[in-house]
Amino acid sequence: MSKRTYRVLKSRRASLEISIQAIVIIVLAMTLLGLGLTFVKRMFGNIEVLSTGTFEKIQEQLQRDLVNGNEKLVFSQTKVTMERGGEKLFGWGAKNVGSSRLDYYAEFTPVKCPQECPSVDELNNRWFSFKYNPAGNNANLLYTIDAASNQFVRVNLNIPKDVPPGLYLIDMSITDDYDDTKYASTDLFITVT
Secondary structure, eight states, X not given: OOHHHXXXXXXXXXXXXXXXXXXXXXXXXXXXXXXXXXXXXXXXXXXXHHHHHHHHHXXXXXXXXXXXXXXXXEESOSEEEEOTTOEEEEEEEEEOOSSSOEEEEEEXXXXXXXXXXXXXXXXXXXXXXXXXXXXXXXXXXXXXXXXXXXXXXXXXXXXXXXXXXXXXXXXXXXXXXXXXXXEEEEEEEEEEO
């Protein structure tokens, strides 16, 4: 065999080895991509299950608080410490002690802040995530409790990154839509770090 033929065969074998290595790398990359996508999909699925499970525990606590106390409104945690940019799931429970259906809307109002307080609109749309209805009219009615019943509502607290740290006193109240009177309220103490 001549030197030239030997070099051509060696070159072809080297090309074949490079092609096989490329195929192996592609197969490994596709496998890892598939595993990564499956992992991400399961993580997001677990977050929903975790959120539902967390609210069920919150709901059980709210139920106990409403049954054991004589309050018409309870919040899952009235003293909260959170970092700016943080988010956490909470809830409130309301008890209708009347003999007829209660139609109401909820609102968070700043009472005292370390510096300038956020507006009511900012508090109810940016800080707290829930069904907010500032008008409180029947056309946009949000919450209804049958007579002698309880209701539990999810609410997320999202602390904006641009707020000053310190203690915020927030009043959470529910207003009877029938005559626009405050049905019940509770105070929340939120320490922002």
